[in-house]
Amino acid sequence: xxxxxxxxxxxxxxxxxxxxxxxxxxxxxxxxxxxxxxxxxxxxxxxxxxxxxxxxxxxxxxxxxxxxxxxxxxxxxxxxxxxxxxxxx
Numbered sequence: 001x002x003x004x005x006x007x008x009x010x011x012x013x014x015x016x017x018x019x020x021x022x023x024x025x026x027x028x029x030x031x032x033x034x035x036x037x038x039x040x041x042x043x044x045x046x047x048x049x050x051x052x053x054x055x056x057x058x059x060x061x062x063x064x065x066x067x068x069x070x071x072x073x074x075x076x077x078x079x080x081x082x083x084x085x086x087x088x089x
Contacts, residue, residue: 014060017041025060027053038063 009030039046051059059066
């Protein structure tokens with residue numbers, strides 16, 4: 001559960017929507033870290049990638065390319081749920 005203090009510490013810096021996707025850039029006032037979330041509004045599937053502050057705009061504009069370039073695997077929310085279920089089995 002996220003506390004009210006943690007919620008206020010996360011600031012939305014930018015958001016864009018198009019073709020069924022919503023991309024949002026966030027910054028944590030508490031940690032100074034930035035991250036990008038990508039949501040497929042048609043399926044409610046999403047993923048989040050942590051990015052260095054100097055790369056935040058690049059990651060916001062091109063989250064899939066950024067993730068692949070950095071060698072960071074994209075795990076969607078449904079993949080995370082499936083993996084957790086396999087670990088419990």
